[in-house]
Amino acid sequence: MPVVAIPPGIEGIVGITELPDAAWVDRWERIILPAEQKERLLNHLLFSLRHRGRVSAVGLPVHGLVILAGPPGTGKTTLAHGLADQAARILGDPSLLFVDIDPHAFPSQMLGESQRSVARLFERTIPDLAQRGRPIVVLLDEVEALAVSRNGASLETNPVDVHRATDAVLAGIDRVSWAWPNVTFVATTNRRAGVDPAFLSRADLVEEIGPPDAAAILAILRDTLGEVAPGAAADTSGLTALAGDLAAADTDARQVRKLVLRALCSRRELVLEPARLGVADLAAAVRAGLAEG
Ligand SMILES: Nc1ncnc2c1ncn2[C@@H]1O[C@H](COP(=O)(O)OP(=O)(O)OP(=O)(O)O)[C@@H](O)[C@H]1O
Ligand SMILES: [Mg+2]
Numbered sequence: 001m002p003v004v005a006i007p008p009g010i011e012g013i014v015g016i017t018e019l020p021d022a023a024w025v026d027r028w029e030r031i032i033l034p035a036e037q038k039e040r041l042l043n044h045l046l047f048s049l050r051h052r053g054r055v056s057a058v059g060l061p062v063h064g065l066v067i068l069a070g071p072p073g074t075g076k077t078t079l080a081h082g083l084a085d086q087a088a089r090i091l092g093d094p095s096l097l098f099v100d101i102d103p104h105a106f107p108s109q110m111l112g113e114s115q116r117s118v119a120r121l122f123e124r125t126i127p128d129l130a131q132r133g134r135p136i137v138v139l140l141d142e143v144e145a146l147a148v149s150r151n152g153a154s155l156e157t158n159p160v161d162v163h164r165a166t167d168a169v170l171a172g173i174d175r176v177s178w179a180w181p182n183v184t185f186v187a188t189t190n191r192r193a194g195v196d197p198a199f200l201s202r203a204d205l206v207e208e209i210g211p212p213d214a215a216a217i218l219a220i221l222r223d224t225l226g227e228v229a230p231g232a233a234a235d236t237s238g239l240t241a242l243a244g245d246l247a248a249a250d251t252d253a254r255q256v257r258k259l260v261l262r263a264l265c266s267r268r269e270l271v272l273e274p275a276r277l278g279v280a281d282l283a284a285a286v287r288a289g290l291a292e293g
Contacts, residue, residue: 004097012105012121016129017098019088019137028082031075032219032253037207041066041079044205045087045184049096049135053181063202064177064184067143069192070209073254076188077141079209083186084137096135099126103146106165115164118146122172130180143187147199166196173202214240214247217256221282224260229277238279245286259285 004016028038044066052062068076081098088096101121106114130136140146147170150163176183187203189195200206212220218239225233233239246256263277263285264270270277 011117012102013125014100014102016100019085019096019098021085024081024085026082027078028086030223031079031082032212032216032223033075033079033209037209038079041068041083041205041207042086042090045083045137045186046090048184048204049087049091049137049182052184057178063173063204064181065173065203066184066186067195067200067203067206068186068188068209069195069206070190071211071252072190073252074209074211075253076190076209077139080139080141080186080188084139087137088135091135094134096137097129097132099129099136099138101138101140101146103140103142106146112161112164114161115168118165118168118172122168122176126172126176126183127180130176130183133182136180136183138183138185140185140187142189143199144189144191144194147187147196149194149196166199170196170198170202173199177202211250212247212253212256214243216253217246217251218243220253220256221260224257225277228260228264228274231275232277232279232282235279238283242279242282242286259289262289 004018006013006016048062048064048066052064055062068080070076084096084098106118126136126138147166148158148162150166155163173185176185192200221239221243222233246259251259259282260277263281264274266281266285266288270281
């Protein structure tokens with residue numbers, strides 16, 4: 001497993017993974033979104049990783065920041081992983097380092113402390129990794145916790161330290177962008193309004209990831225059923241009708257996959273023999289879910 005050890009004394013990093021990794025291919029291929037959207041995202045990441053160091057920051061300003069914004073359960077975090085893995089495959093040697101930052105590690109009760117630890121992340125930790133000379137993708141998952149909007153309402157309710165941490169994030173992104181062209185940030189948020197506008201404005205691309213439409217839900221249902229009940233995956237007319245109902249109810253992609261699990265676990269014989277799962281079981285699980293709701 002190509003997981004790189006986190007240097008001692010480093011805070012705020014969840015993990016460092018060397019890519020490509022065969023186990024991450026699903027995180028690209030099985031996230032169902034419009035093909036042109038995936039292509040656009042991958043192209044931005046590749047351009048940034050490959051060319052940012054060669055173009056003038058004034059002539060063609062590339063900040064090295066891509067943001068995935070959208071409601072919960074639409075695949076943002078998974079896709080961020082998949083994007084980095086695909087980029088690593090296309091770029092080839094040397095392998096890419098994927099650095100997963102925990103934005104919740106920084107807010108602190110001690111005044112000035114979160115600002116200092118955010119500054120350390122951008123001034124020391126990321127540069128220490130970047131100087132190895134390999135392409136690096138840094139994931140800022142749920143970035144609304146790190147780059148908290150400094151608007152009026154937030155200024156009234158949040159301690160001043162939270163906003164100083166936002167200042168440190170902005171300064172840090174600028175510094176890394178200028179000094180380390182081999183580093184590109186991918187950020188996700190399901191609360192775009194909570195992210196500081198100056199952070200959003202630095203992005204080379206803010207891609208809105210929407211809930212799945214009926215066709216995407218059908219593809220996700222088929223893909224999920226392929227894991228356990230390929231027979232049900234072949235029931236096109238039943239699944240198409242179900243996908244239409246789920247789309248009308250604004251079901252997110254994560255819930256579509258979990259529906260299959262709920263249906264499986266609704267009866268012991270299905271748990272023991274998942275291949276017996278049928279579309280009628282899925283429809284019953286939807287009805288049960290709607291009744292609960
Ligand atoms: N577009 C999609 N296509 C297929 N599966 C999806 C999609 N979106 C989500 N899923 C399923 O839901 C799981 C969770 O998705 P993920 O955690 O990436 O969503 P998210 O957008 O980051 O949600 P949150 O905003 O709550 O963090 C995925 O691993 C996958 O199984
Ligand atoms: Mg997420």
